[in-house]
Amino acid sequence: MSFPLPAKRRGRRPAPRSRLNARLAGVVLLVLGVLGLAGCASAPRLASPEAMGVPPRVQLEGIPFHAQRDYQCGPASLAMVLNAGGVDATVDELIPQVFLPGRDGSVQPEMLATLRRQGRVPFVLDGRIESLLEELAAGHPVVVMQNLSLPAWPMWHYAVAIGYDLNAEEMIVHSGMEAARRESFKRFDATWARSERWAVVALPPGELPASTGPVRSLQAIADFEQANGSLAALPAWEALTRRWPEAAMGWFALGNARHGGDDPRGAAEAFRRATEAAPSLAVAWLNLGLTLAGLGAPERARDALERAAALPGPWQSHAEEALGRL
Amino acid sequence: MMKTVARALSPLLILCLVLGSLPVAAAPSPASGLITTQEALSQDQVSADRERINEILARQDVQDQLVAQGVDPAEVEARVAALSDAEVRQMADQLEQLPAGASVVGALFAVFVILLVTDILGLTNVFPFTR
Numbered sequence: 090m091s092f093p094l095p096a097k098r099r100g101r102r103p104a105p106r107s108r109l110n111a112r113l114a115g116v117v118l119l120v121l122g123v124l125g126l127a128g129c130a131s132a133p134r135l136a137s138p139e140a141m142g143v144p145p146r147v148q149l150e151g152i153p154f155h156a157q158r159d160y161q162c163g164p165a166s167l168a169m170v171l172n173a174g175g176v177d178a179t180v181d182e183l184i185p186q187v188f189l190p191g192r193d194g195s196v197q198p199e200m201l202a203t204l205r206r207q208g209r210v211p212f213v214l215d216g217r218i219e220s221l222l223e224e225l226a227a228g229h230p231v232v233v234m235q236n237l238s239l240p241a242w243p244m245w246h247y248a249v250a251i252g253y254d255l256n257a258e259e260m261i262v263h264s265g266m267e268a269a270r271r272e273s274f275k276r277f278d279a280t281w282a283r284s285e286r287w288a289v290v291a292l293p294p295g296e297l298p299a300s301t302g303p304v305r306s307l308q309a310i311a312d313f314e315q316a317n318g319s320l321a322a323l324p325a326w327e328a329l330t331r332r333w334p335e336a337a338m339g340w341f342a343l344g345n346a347r348h349g350g351d352d353p354r355g356a357a358e359a360f361r362r363a364t365e366a367a368p369s370l371a372v373a374w375l376n377l378g379l380t381l382a383g384l385g386a387p388e389r390a391r392d393a394l395e396r397a398a399a400l401p402g403p404w405q406s407h408a409e410e411a412l413g414r415l
Numbered sequence: 416m417m418k419t420v421a422r423a424l425s426p427l428l429i430l431c432l433v434l435g436s437l438p439v440a441a442a443p444s445p446a447s448g449l450i451t452t453q454e455a456l457s458q459d460q461v462s463a464d465r466e467r468i469n470e471i472l473a474r475q476d477v478q479d480q481l482v483a484q485g486v487d488p489a490e491v492e493a494r495v496a497a498l499s500d501a502e503v504r505q506m507a508d509q510l511e512q513l514p515a516g517a518s519v520v521g522a523l524f525a526v527f528v529i530l531l532v533t534d535i536l537g538l539t540n541v542f543p544f545t546r
Binding site for chain 1: 448449450451452453455456481483484485486487490493494495496497498499500501502503505506510513514515516517526529530533537538539540541543
């Protein structure tokens with residue numbers, strides 16, 4: 090095939106030739122258009138393994154592989170991470186919990202909800218590839234969502250990342266019909282980026298991800314608690330306060346979970362820690378006061394409620410009401 | 416005739432549905448009157464009560480949508496109960512737009528060539544033989 094000739098010679102060329110060139114130009118245009126559509130993807134730039142604090146190569150052992158049947162990459166991916174974490178859920182059990190027949194697929198919120206129903210806390214990661222590597226280095230398989238095709242004709246897909254190789258610049262994923270498939274960082278990141286780099290680890294209550302901070306972890310556990318009750322979430326709150334003792338909301342949540350578990354003394358202690366970590370957290374003073382009142386300590390309850398009532402905000406009226414009832 | 420019956424029945428049905436879903440939404444709050452963690456985390460407390468009513472309606476709405484999408488009606492309640500408030504809102508507002516992981520491409524044959532090129536360029540991952 091010849092390259093397009095300079096424009097000034099075009100007039101003298103025979104007709105078939107120019108048609109060929111036009112066709113070629115069309116292909117070039119198409120490729121350029123597609124490149125524009127896809128955005129110019131390149132392999133993600135990563136810091137050195139030392140700077141990230143992860144080993145250069147990780148491949149998790151003992152992550153069972155479930156080949157997907159038609160449209161069932163969602164339930165298959167969930168079964169892989171659940172089985173790896175010791176939950177005996179089969180793909181067939183998970184399909185009625187997560188699959189949407191009308192969409193021939195599974196949506197992200199329901200992927201998280203299904204993990205909760207299986208007693209696991211789903212933590213959505215912050216969408217950086219470094220976080221993904223950190224989780225793998227910590228031994229946590231990660232469910233990722235990819236768009237294997239282009240945004241205009243999406244091909245949404247769930248897979249489970251089980252390892253990486255920084256030297257070969259490859260991710261290792263259980264994906265579709267293929268166990269431990271090696272995917273170049275470039276291709277993985279290009280397809281993963283189209284889901285806004287959605288990634289989830291599912292951990293038993295009491296274990297925390299390696300890469301998430303206190304705020305993200307707190308929200309994940311609070312959502313788990315709403316679905317599964319405070320008793321189920323109690324170990325998760327204890328782990329959170331151990332890891333981030335300075336996070337007042339963690340102590341506050343632990344207090345509520347202990348109270349729900351019929352441990353008002355433990356609850357009062359946790360609420361007290363919350364007020365120490367953040368003396369302006371009115372809601373912690375309020376719950377401390379209410380708990381102390383329930384424990385038959387009206388004097389200390391009054392002190393706490395007065396602190397809550399002195400802080401402007403939405404809980405002021407609650408505190409004043411409680412003071413009136415004392 | 417049918418119209419009159421329907422007119423009389425529908426408010427009753429709406430009421431029943433709303434009341435029926437109340438215990439689900441109210442379940443997480445402890446009976447002691449403490450402020451729950453979820454309440455404390457939700458930013459706008461002024462409209463908390465109004466939000467709770469919206470939440471109940473949204474949960475009902477999502478249940479209806481799931482049934483319409485072919486989910487077994489016996490499953491929908493448990494499925495929706497495991498969603499967080501934010502996820503319920505997301506599902507209620509934009510279930511149609513949410514990406515559904517299925518690994519099938521809903522495209523015409525003409526697109527085949529383009530995806531083949533992008534696959535070879537390492538931008539997509541549609542055809543296993545290009546790797």
